[in-house]
Amino acid sequence: MTIKQYRPWSFFSTLLFLSLIACGEKAESAKSVDYYKGNLEEAKTTLQKCTALESGEVSTMSPSQRAAWSDTTLGINCENARLASVDSAYDAHQKSMREAAAKYR
Numbered sequence: 367m368t369i370k371q372y373r374p375w376s377f378f379s380t381l382l383f384l385s386l387i388a389c390g391e392k393a394e395s396a397k398s399v400d401y402y403k404g405n406l407e408e409a410k411t412t413l414q415k416c417t418a419l420e421s422g423e424v425s426t427m428s429p430s431q432r433a434a435w436s437d438t439t440l441g442i443n444c445e446n447a448r449l450a451s452v453d454s455a456y457d458a459h460q461k462s463m464r465e466a467a468a469k470y471r
Contacts, residue, residue, distance in 0.1 A: 396442035402450030409447040409454075416444035 402409035424435055435441045 394439060396439045397446060399446045399449045399453070402447045403454060406450070406454055409450045412443055412447040413451055416440075416447065420444070 402412070419440075424432060427435060436445065
């Protein structure tokens with residue numbers, strides 16, 4: 367068998383994966399960055415799940431399939447959780463810098 371014979375299977379399996387994600391999450395809407403900033407534990411949990419997905423199934427997708435995945439509720443939640451986590455880490459760093467600077471006033 368050649369590689370070309372496997373292409374339809376990978377396309378359809380990816381399509382099935384995306385449709386299952388979309389169907390499973392229709393009841394739930396995407397959560398905002400502000401929501402995840404207020405719920406950092408959930409953001410960390412979501413980020414761990416997303417990291418596993420992105421290093422597994424999503425990494426084997428074509429660029430157009432990855433773009434379609436990023437527009438799903440799960441893809442949006444992954445990005446928003448990542449942004450909230452980065453913003454929180456930056457805010458914590460800035461706070462520690464301000465506290466350190468206040469010692470020298």
